[in-house]
Amino acid sequence: MYNIHQLMMRGKVITQYYTQSMSSLIKRQFRKIRFYLRNTSKTEMSKSHGTRQGKGQPQLTQHFSPHDKDASKADASKAGASKAGASNVATGGAQPLTLDMLIGELEKLRKDVTGELTTSLNTAMAPIQASLQKIADTVASHTATISAMETALSSHSDDLSTLQHEVATLKSKVETTTQMNEKLQLAVEDLVSRSKRQNLRVIGIPEGAEGTDTRLFMTTLFKDVIGDTPPDTSFELDRAHRSLGPKPAQGSRPILVRFHRYIQKERVLLWAKKTRGISYQGYPIRFFEDFSASLAKKRASFNKVKSLLYKDGIRFGLIYPARLRVTIDGQSRMFDSADEAERFYRDLSSK
Numbered sequence: 001m002y003n004i005h006q007l008m009m010r011g012k013v014i015t016q017y018y019t020q021s022m023s024s025l026i027k028r029q030f031r032k033i034r035f036y037l038r039n040t041s042k043t044e045m046s047k048s049h050g051t052r053q054g055k056g057q058p059q060l061t062q063h064f065s066p067h068d069k070d071a072s073k074a075d076a077s078k079a080g081a082s083k084a085g086a087s088n089v090a091t092g093g094a095q096p097l098t099l100d101m102l103i104g105e106l107e108k109l110r111k112d113v114t115g116e117l118t119t120s121l122n123t124a125m126a127p128i129q130a131s132l133q134k135i136a137d138t139v140a141s142h143t144a145t146i147s148a149m150e151t152a153l154s155s156h157s158d159d160l161s162t163l164q165h166e167v168a169t170l171k172s173k174v175e176t177t178t179q180m181n182e183k184l185q186l187a188v189e190d191l192v193s194r195s196k197r198q199n200l201r202v203i204g205i206p207e208g209a210e211g212t213d214t215r216l217f218m219t220t221l222f223k224d225v226i227g228d229t230p231p232d233t234s235f236e237l238d239r240a241h242r243s244l245g246p247k248p249a250q251g252s253r254p255i256l257v258r259f260h261r262y263i264q265k266e267r268v269l270l271w272a273k274k275t276r277g278i279s280y281q282g283y284p285i286r287f288f289e290d291f292s293a294s295l296a297k298k299r300a301s302f303n304k305v306k307s308l309l310y311k312d313g314i315r316f317g318l319i320y321p322a323r324l325r326v327t328i329d330g331q332s333r334m335f336d337s338a339d340e341a342e343r344f345y346r347d348l349s350s351k
Contacts, residue, residue: 027110192292193321198238199290200257200265204283207242207252215240218257225280226271235268236260256290291321298322301338308345 202218210217215237222235239258247253259265272278272287279285291299299322306324309316315327324335326344335341 189292189294190321193295196290196292198259198262198265200259200268201243201288201290202255202257202285203288204285205252205255205280206283207247209281210240210242210255214242214255218255221280222268225278225285226268236264295321302341305338305341305345308342312349 205221218240219235219237226235236259237257238260240255242253242255245253259268269287269289277284278287299318302318302322302324306316306318309326317325317327319325319334322336324338324341326333326335326341328348333344335344
């Protein structure tokens with residue numbers, strides 16, 4: 001594939017080629033004419049030389065009839081008239097055309113034809129050369145633009161590679177930070193839950209029944225409801241208050257109780273699990289451990305499968321913080337998610 005400069009050079013070469021070809025053709029034709037005229041001139045000269053030699057030889061006697069003699073005289077008179085006319089042209093008429101004059105005229109004609117042909121070709125090639133020059137300028141401009149774009153693209157490519165490297169580094173850091181954040185969340189949740197290990201949540205006591213001193217009220221309630229069971233239990237409470245939040249239109253808010261000793265809370269909770277029908281002034285009350293909101297939600301997700309297992313008489317237990325233990329035929333299995341426990345129950349029921 002040629003570029004613009006090569007196309008322009010080829011156009012010039014083609015012009016010169018056709019000009020030289022026409023000039024060579026005309027020269028060859030002139031050489032043929034010159035050769036033909038020279039041969040013709042030599043032939044005429046040889047003929048005239050032969051005629052002059054014939055005049056010096058003796059004439060042969062011939063016998064003619066009277067009619068032939070008259071014809072000879074007529075021919076002789078015509079020849080004399082022709083010679084006389086030729087003599088007049090040579091002396092008093094136009095100059096005769098010689099071989100050199102003919103060659104000169106033909107050479108002049110060759111130069112005129114060559115000049116006209118060159119002018120015509122140059123005129124015909126001028127728009128093409130102008131168009132090619134415009135194309136060459138446009139291509140040069142586009143080449144410069146493309147070169148600038150390539151430079152910018154190379155710079156952008158380097159920037160993109162740098163950004164990709166930085167993104168990969170940041171992604172690695174984010175993944176590491178995410179893992180650390182998950183670990184920290186679990187640690188914080190564990191700390192919050194452990195800080196509530198001595199807490200007990202009591203549900204069912206009517207609003208306002210506690211009066212102004214909730215801690216004293218709950219100490220008296222435990223003594224009245226629980227009494228001396230379990231034995232050796234002194235209800236020493238650090239704090240007691242209603243759960244934070246607006247007072248509901250119906251029902252009551254739970255009361256949070258913090259025992260001074262963890263073992264006291266565990267004994268009360270164990271007694272509550274074994275005892276049914278616990279009430280205060282006719283209001284049924286229940287006792288639950290106090291967990292963080294996220295842990296309580298996770299433990300609550302096992303309620304459905306726990307209900308199914310209870311109906312089928314299968315032993316189970318919810319282990320802290322939120323793991324379900326199922327015991328079948330003396331073998332125990334642990335489940336960390338409610339979905340996994342439900343799949344196990346479906347497989348068990350289908351057998």
